[in-house]
Amino acid sequence: MKLIVIISGNGSNFKSLYNSSSVYGYEISKIISSSNNALGNDFAIKNNINLSVINRKDYDNKKIFEDSLLKSIFDIDFDIICLAGFMYILSQDFIEYIYKMHKKIINIHPSLLPSFKGLNAQKQAFEAGVTIAGCTVHHVDQYLDNGEIILQGAVPVLSDDTMESLRERILKMEHLCYPKAIAKLMGIHKNNDSLFYNILPK
Ligand code: GRF
Numbered sequence: 001m002k003l004i005v006i007i008s009g010n011g012s013n014f015k016s017l018y019n020s021s022s023v024y025g026y027e028i029s030k031i032i033s034s035s036n037n038a039l040g041n042d043f044a045i046k047n048n049i050n051l052s053v054i055n056r057k058d059y060d061n062k063k064i065f066e067d068s069l070l071k072s073i074f075d076i077d078f079d080i081i082c083l084a085g086f087m088y089i090l091s092q093d094f095i096e097y098i099y100k101m102h103k104k105i106i107n108i109h110p111s112l113l114p115s116f117k118g119l120n121a122q123k124q125a126f127e128a129g130v131t132i133a134g135c136t137v138h139h140v141d142q143y144l145d146n147g148e149i150i151l152q153g154a155v156p157v158l159s160d161d162t163m164e165s166l167r168e169r170i171l172k173m174e175h176l177c178y179p180k181a182i183a184k185l186m187g188i189h190k191n192n193d194s195l196f197y198n199i200l201p202k
Helices: 012-019 039-046 062-073 092-100 121-128 163-186
Strands: 002-007 027-033 051-053 080-083 104-109 132-139 149-156
Touching: 002 012, 012 027, 012 039, 012 163, 027 039, 027 062, 039 051, 062 092, 080 163, 092 104, 104 163, 121 132, 121 163, 132 163, 149 163
Parallel strands: 002 027, 002 080, 027 051, 080 104
Antiparallel strands: 104 132, 132 149
Protein backbone atom coordinates (compact mmCIF):
# COMPACT_ATOMS: atom_id res chain seq x y z
CA MET A 1 0.00 0.00 0.00
CA LYS A 2 1.42 3.38 -0.98
CA LEU A 3 0.36 6.65 0.63
CA ILE A 4 0.44 10.30 -0.27
CA VAL A 5 0.15 12.39 2.88
CA ILE A 6 -1.11 15.98 2.74
CA ILE A 7 -0.40 18.28 5.69
CA SER A 8 -0.64 21.95 6.61
CA GLY A 9 1.02 22.21 10.00
CA ASN A 10 2.95 20.27 12.64
CA GLY A 11 2.73 17.02 10.76
CA SER A 12 2.75 14.86 13.89
CA ASN A 13 0.27 12.45 12.29
CA PHE A 14 2.48 12.30 9.21
CA LYS A 15 5.44 11.41 11.47
CA SER A 16 3.47 8.68 13.20
CA LEU A 17 2.36 7.30 9.82
CA TYR A 18 5.98 7.31 8.70
CA ASN A 19 7.28 5.74 11.93
CA SER A 20 4.74 2.89 11.73
CA SER A 21 5.23 2.23 8.03
CA SER A 22 7.72 -0.58 8.55
CA VAL A 23 5.50 -2.18 11.21
CA TYR A 24 2.59 -2.58 8.79
CA GLY A 25 4.50 -2.66 5.51
CA TYR A 26 3.08 0.39 3.76
CA GLU A 27 5.11 3.15 2.14
CA ILE A 28 4.85 6.93 2.00
CA SER A 29 5.40 7.77 -1.69
CA LYS A 30 5.05 11.51 -1.28
CA ILE A 31 4.17 14.29 1.11
CA ILE A 32 2.45 17.48 0.06
CA SER A 33 2.52 20.42 2.41
CA SER A 34 0.22 23.39 1.94
CA SER A 35 2.54 25.66 3.91
CA ASN A 36 6.17 26.72 3.60
CA ASN A 37 6.50 26.66 7.37
CA ALA A 38 4.95 23.32 8.23
CA LEU A 39 7.17 21.50 10.76
CA GLY A 40 6.46 18.31 8.86
CA ASN A 41 8.42 19.69 5.87
CA ASP A 42 11.71 19.44 7.80
CA PHE A 43 10.90 15.89 8.85
CA ALA A 44 10.20 14.94 5.21
CA ILE A 45 13.48 16.47 4.05
CA LYS A 46 15.48 14.77 6.85
CA ASN A 47 13.98 11.42 5.94
CA ASN A 48 14.35 11.83 2.18
CA ILE A 49 10.63 11.69 1.49
CA ASN A 50 9.49 13.21 -1.80
CA LEU A 51 8.07 16.60 -0.67
CA SER A 52 6.13 19.22 -2.62
CA VAL A 53 5.17 22.48 -1.00
CA ILE A 54 1.98 23.75 -2.62
CA ASN A 55 0.96 26.81 -0.70
CA ARG A 56 -2.75 27.63 -1.01
CA LYS A 57 -1.91 31.31 -0.60
CA ASP A 58 0.03 31.26 -3.89
CA TYR A 59 -3.12 30.44 -5.87
CA ASP A 60 -5.96 32.80 -6.70
CA ASN A 61 -8.64 30.16 -6.38
CA LYS A 62 -9.29 26.63 -5.24
CA LYS A 63 -9.48 25.22 -8.78
CA ILE A 64 -5.92 26.18 -9.73
CA PHE A 65 -4.66 25.14 -6.29
CA GLU A 66 -6.22 21.70 -6.77
CA ASP A 67 -4.91 21.49 -10.35
CA SER A 68 -1.46 22.01 -8.90
CA LEU A 69 -2.06 19.26 -6.32
CA LEU A 70 -3.10 16.89 -9.11
CA LYS A 71 -0.10 17.84 -11.23
CA SER A 72 2.22 17.01 -8.35
CA ILE A 73 0.82 13.49 -7.96
CA PHE A 74 0.13 12.46 -11.56
CA ASP A 75 3.37 10.46 -11.86
CA ILE A 76 3.29 9.09 -8.30
CA ASP A 77 2.40 5.48 -7.63
CA PHE A 78 -0.13 5.58 -4.76
CA ASP A 79 -3.24 3.91 -3.37
CA ILE A 80 -4.47 6.33 -0.71
CA ILE A 81 -4.32 10.06 -0.09
CA CYS A 82 -4.14 10.62 3.66
CA LEU A 83 -5.17 14.07 4.85
CA ALA A 84 -3.36 14.77 8.11
CA GLY A 85 -4.11 18.21 9.46
CA PHE A 86 -4.74 19.58 5.96
CA MET A 87 -6.56 22.86 6.55
CA TYR A 88 -8.53 23.18 3.31
CA ILE A 89 -11.73 21.55 2.13
CA LEU A 90 -11.27 19.69 -1.16
CA SER A 91 -13.84 20.25 -3.88
CA GLN A 92 -16.26 17.58 -4.99
CA ASP A 93 -14.55 17.60 -8.42
CA PHE A 94 -11.16 16.84 -6.86
CA ILE A 95 -12.57 14.05 -4.70
CA GLU A 96 -14.46 12.48 -7.62
CA TYR A 97 -11.34 12.63 -9.78
CA ILE A 98 -9.38 10.64 -7.18
CA TYR A 99 -12.18 8.08 -6.73
CA LYS A 100 -12.44 7.67 -10.52
CA MET A 101 -8.74 6.70 -10.46
CA HIS A 102 -9.83 3.94 -8.00
CA LYS A 103 -7.80 5.52 -5.23
CA LYS A 104 -8.99 6.41 -1.74
CA ILE A 105 -8.93 9.68 0.21
CA ILE A 106 -9.08 9.43 3.99
CA ASN A 107 -8.84 11.94 6.83
CA ILE A 108 -8.26 12.04 10.56
CA HIS A 109 -10.50 14.22 12.70
CA PRO A 110 -10.03 14.90 16.42
CA SER A 111 -13.52 13.92 17.59
CA LEU A 112 -15.73 10.89 17.77
CA LEU A 113 -17.68 11.60 14.59
CA PRO A 114 -20.43 12.35 13.84
CA SER A 115 -20.09 14.63 16.89
CA PHE A 116 -18.11 17.85 16.69
CA LYS A 117 -17.40 18.27 13.00
CA GLY A 118 -15.37 21.21 11.74
CA LEU A 119 -12.76 23.41 13.35
CA ASN A 120 -11.66 23.16 17.00
CA ALA A 121 -13.32 19.82 17.55
CA GLN A 122 -11.45 19.27 20.83
CA LYS A 123 -12.70 22.64 22.14
CA GLN A 124 -16.23 21.81 21.04
CA ALA A 125 -16.05 18.50 22.94
CA PHE A 126 -14.49 20.10 26.03
CA GLU A 127 -17.08 22.86 26.14
CA ALA A 128 -19.93 20.42 25.59
CA GLY A 129 -18.83 18.63 28.78
CA VAL A 130 -18.55 15.17 27.24
CA THR A 131 -16.81 12.56 29.40
CA ILE A 132 -15.49 10.55 26.46
CA ALA A 133 -13.70 12.18 23.52
CA GLY A 134 -11.49 10.79 20.78
CA CYS A 135 -10.63 10.74 17.10
CA THR A 136 -11.94 9.24 13.88
CA VAL A 137 -10.27 8.10 10.66
CA HIS A 138 -12.83 8.24 7.87
CA HIS A 139 -13.22 8.16 4.10
CA VAL A 140 -13.57 11.63 2.60
CA ASP A 141 -16.71 12.62 0.73
CA GLN A 142 -17.95 16.01 -0.43
CA TYR A 143 -19.26 16.93 3.01
CA LEU A 144 -17.09 18.12 5.87
CA ASP A 145 -15.89 15.36 8.25
CA ASN A 146 -18.63 13.13 6.97
CA GLY A 147 -17.55 10.00 5.06
CA GLU A 148 -17.72 6.40 6.17
CA ILE A 149 -15.88 5.68 9.42
CA ILE A 150 -12.83 3.40 9.25
CA LEU A 151 -11.60 3.44 12.86
CA GLN A 152 -12.15 5.43 16.04
CA GLY A 153 -10.13 5.87 19.21
CA ALA A 154 -11.73 6.91 22.50
CA VAL A 155 -10.12 8.74 25.43
CA PRO A 156 -11.64 9.91 28.71
CA VAL A 157 -12.10 13.55 29.62
CA LEU A 158 -10.62 13.72 33.13
CA SER A 159 -11.96 16.00 35.84
CA ASP A 160 -8.76 18.07 35.98
CA ASP A 161 -8.37 18.33 32.21
CA THR A 162 -7.69 21.60 30.47
CA MET A 163 -8.41 22.04 26.80
CA GLU A 164 -4.71 21.54 26.17
CA SER A 165 -4.37 18.31 28.18
CA LEU A 166 -7.41 16.91 26.39
CA ARG A 167 -6.03 17.96 23.00
CA GLU A 168 -2.73 16.18 23.80
CA ARG A 169 -4.49 12.98 24.89
CA ILE A 170 -6.58 12.95 21.71
CA LEU A 171 -3.49 13.59 19.58
CA LYS A 172 -1.68 10.61 21.17
CA MET A 173 -4.67 8.49 20.26
CA GLU A 174 -4.63 9.90 16.70
CA HIS A 175 -1.03 8.72 16.36
CA LEU A 176 -2.14 5.15 17.12
CA CYS A 177 -5.35 5.28 15.12
CA TYR A 178 -4.09 6.53 11.77
CA PRO A 179 -1.54 3.74 11.12
CA LYS A 180 -4.04 1.14 12.41
CA ALA A 181 -6.68 2.50 10.03
CA ILE A 182 -4.25 2.00 7.12
CA ALA A 183 -3.59 -1.52 8.39
CA LYS A 184 -7.33 -2.10 8.47
CA LEU A 185 -7.66 -0.95 4.85
CA MET A 186 -4.79 -3.32 3.99
CA GLY A 187 -6.67 -6.13 5.71
CA ILE A 188 -3.95 -6.56 8.35
CA HIS A 189 -5.69 -5.07 11.37
CA LYS A 190 -8.82 -7.20 11.20
CA ASN A 191 -10.17 -6.14 14.55
CA ASN A 192 -13.22 -4.01 13.95
CA ASP A 193 -13.22 -2.70 17.51
CA SER A 194 -12.28 0.84 18.23
CA LEU A 195 -9.15 1.70 20.20
CA PHE A 196 -9.39 2.62 23.85
CA TYR A 197 -7.41 4.80 26.22
CA ASN A 198 -5.70 1.93 28.05
CA ILE A 199 -3.44 1.26 25.03
CA LEU A 200 -1.99 4.78 25.01
CA PRO A 201 1.66 5.10 26.08
CA LYS A 202 1.71 6.75 29.54
C1 GRF B 1 -4.93 16.76 14.20
O1 GRF B 1 -5.58 16.98 15.43
C2 GRF B 1 -5.89 16.24 13.16
O2 GRF B 1 -6.87 15.40 13.69
C3 GRF B 1 -6.53 17.51 12.66
O3 GRF B 1 -5.47 18.43 12.61
C4 GRF B 1 -4.47 18.07 13.57
C5 GRF B 1 -3.19 17.93 12.83
O4 GRF B 1 -2.11 17.70 13.69
N1 GRF B 1 -7.20 17.28 11.40
P1 GRF B 1 -0.70 17.31 13.09
O5 GRF B 1 -0.35 18.35 12.04
O6 GRF B 1 -0.79 15.93 12.50
O7 GRF B 1 0.24 17.37 14.27
